[in-house]
Amino acid sequence: MDKLELKALGKINLGLDVLGKRENGYHDVRMVMQTVYLYDQIWMVKTKEPGIRLSTNLFYLPVNENNLAYRAAELLMKEFGIQEGIKIILDKHIPVAAGMAGGSSNAAAVLFGMNRMFSLGLSQKELMERGVSLGADVPYCIMRGTVLAEGIGEKLTPLPPMPRCFVLLAKPSISVSTKMVYEKLDSHEIAKHPDIDGIIEGLKGRDLLSVAACMGNVLEKVTVEAYPVINEIKEVMKKQGALNAMMSGSGPTVFGLFDDKKKAKKAAFKIREMQLARQTYVTGVHNTRRR
Ligand SMILES: C[C@@](CO)(OP(=O)(O)O)[C@H](O)COP(=O)(O)OP(=O)(O)OC[C@H]1O[C@@H](n2ccc(N)nc2=O)[C@H](O)[C@@H]1O
Ligand SMILES: Nc1ncnc2c1ncn2[C@@H]1O[C@H](COP(=O)(O)OP(=O)(O)O)[C@@H](O)[C@H]1O
The missing domain is CATH 3.30.230.10 (Ribosomal Protein S5; domain 2)
Structure with a gap:
């Protein structure tokens, strides 16, 4: 080849x-x-x-x-x-x-x-x-x-595949170093651990709502402290009908899960209109593993 x-x-x-x-x-x-x-x-x-x-x-x-x-x-x-x-x-x-x-x-x-x-x-x-x-x-x-x-x-x-849904991704115009976020986490007390087992149970039950309800990311607090825009984007997504919204990895991309593509597109429009992020994408989950 x-x-x-x-x-x-x-x-x-x-x-x-x-x-x-x-x-x-x-x-x-x-x-x-x-x-x-x-x-x-x-x-x-x-x-x-x-x-x-x-x-x-x-x-x-x-x-x-x-x-x-x-x-x-x-x-x-x-x-x-x-x-x-x-x-x-x-x-x-x-x-x-x-x-x-x-x-x-x-x-x-x-x-x-x-x-x-x-x-x-x-x-x-x-x-x-x-x-x-x-x-x-x-x-x-x-x-x-x-x-x-x-x-x-x-x-x-x-794990069992994530139920079908629409994913809105919004990346504010800032870059985050993964290394720095992990380092900063060390000086924080982790007040609340996310319910990882709850997410797994939700996946087993093919229950999108409970997966969304259990989402959580301990790195979010660290990155949000430096970049409050992340919280603003989350709020807009939730107000526009996201089942839940959260920062991915060390950030700063925020994603929202939607059961309705129109709502996801409207939220993307709002986020751009409010100049919270320029890069927005409405996409889906991909469950095919590599062979
Ligand atoms: C936070 C996460 C969540 O999926 O993703 P991103 O935000 O990078 O996408 C990962 O843990 C990132 O994985 P990745 O970006 O591949 O990490 P690496 O290049 O190996 O490491 C970058 C730096 O992150 C820190 N690091 C990474 C992984 C880990 N389990 N512990 C760490 O402390 C280390 O300081 C390391 O020097
Ligand atoms: N192929 C690549 N694509 C993107 N970034 C890369 C690549 N190779 C090296 N980098 C460097 O790695 C850093 C982390 O990039 P990326 O993998 O996109 O982010 P993250 O670790 O947050 O998921 C960037 O600052 C970039 O300079």
Whole structure:
């Protein structure tokens, strides 16, 4: 196979709890992850000249080893002594530094693509073991769907699929560093842990309303302190009929779950009109796992 086209999908966290901190600074988490149908497009083409060449539509993203897509290709090229080269064209649509795992998803797609194109014979588990060295969310981005993620995010248990709904994503024009948010959390007392088991029960019962009711994210308080606009967006979404609204990951993207597409679109319009966020997307959940 000389050429491959891939979709790298974004995620939201329906629940995010932090249980403790490890000596290396990483945190033990308990999260319910959900893939959404907002994606970056990736083209991979084999080249005769050795090495990796990456290009992207976003001028401010690195195109060297600081890009997670580049690093994913490099990791497998080195391990397997691949002599040919690879050209990667990355068309970004997932907001950057937004709590939607865009970079991790790009890395996951490239690992998957390299395995296919160069017939490396790695199982999904073996790809995930390599993926975690690139980022805690990479193994999940390889698996996709509705998943309970524990450990630092790499211990994955598939869950029943999220019931069909509309997801409104709103990304205010600020960028958040995941590392800083986790660090700031350490100086906070976690007053209320989200009901992760309640979300899981809701998923088992195919009950969208109880999943929505149990949503919670311990990182939200930290990011909201710096950026109150996150709360303003949540309030608009709820007022416009969201079943619930919350910040995804370390933020600042806010998502709202809706059972009605018109309401989701109206909420998006309001958020843009009030200039709370310029980037808004109405999309859905994506429950197909990668094979
Ligand atoms: C918060 C979450 C929730 O899904 O997502 P994002 O907001 O990044 O999308 C993840 O835990 C982010 O995963 P990911 O972004 O892959 O993390 P990494 O690149 O491995 O780590 C970035 C930094 O976050 C901190 N980190 C990350 C994961 C974890 N379990 N504990 C941590 O303390 C570490 O300080 C690390 O240096
Ligand atoms: N392929 C990539 N896509 C997006 N960001 C990338 C990529 N490679 C490296 N980065 C860097 O990683 C940081 C985190 O980006 P991203 O994965 O979009 O956010 P998050 O960790 O919040 O989900 C960005 O600041 C960006 O400079």
